[in-house]
Amino acid sequence: MRQPHKCLGFFSFILIMAWPILTLSQAVPGNPQNGKILFDKHCANCHGEKGTGDGPDTQFLLVQPANFLSLESRSKTDWELMNVITYGAVFSPMHGWSERLTEEERWDVLRYIRILAPFNPIAQLHPLPKTSG
Template identity: 30%
Template sequence: MIRATWRSLLFLVGVWAMSVAMPMGSLLWAEPSKGKPEAGKQIYMESCQHCHGPTGKADTELAASLTPRPADLTAKTTQSKKDGQLRKAIVEGVPGTAMSAFGEAFDDQQMADVIAYIRSLKP
């Protein structure tokens, strides 16, 4: 009787742990979804171009007034970052800069679209 109860308890704890771990694991280990640059451009123009500029070069008056200047998204240093690094900067912001956290503003597909658009800015 005690073994059956103990097994049931372990089973329930396992089910609970999987329900918590699966969403987190899917973010960490899942294949990156294919973003659509054209959809990402629309999001970029609404949310990013004010600081990073319409071409991603951070060449706007607002960008010039910020210290440090926003990242040039066409530069090799930005383009060489992994998608996860770009995602982290967008979600969490970049301390010591004007890059604020967008947190949950974008769902996974929108984030993939924005990153795909940033990748399309590569010279």
């Protein structure tokens, strides 16, 4: 005799195992293609095309832009970076973008930054010797 309830148990098991993947993939908002367009237009002059903090406008700045590829920036969470993008950083030319970019656009640009410089949570725990720049 067939036992459909065993099948059911198996499928529930698969669903439970896959759940974090399904939900986590939805928890990463932002469209990096659109983010690149926005980044090149609004951010690259300071942060540099590759996010290394050496765009052409840096010659006019007292406070230098963050290098997103630095371990310091890479170890920051999306939430931390999103806060700076939204509200800006005090006493710096990095103003908040909440009035010029929608929340969706700010996520797009953050997603693109994370492609240039992927999140690395252990960067702070194992600091490498600082290289110039």
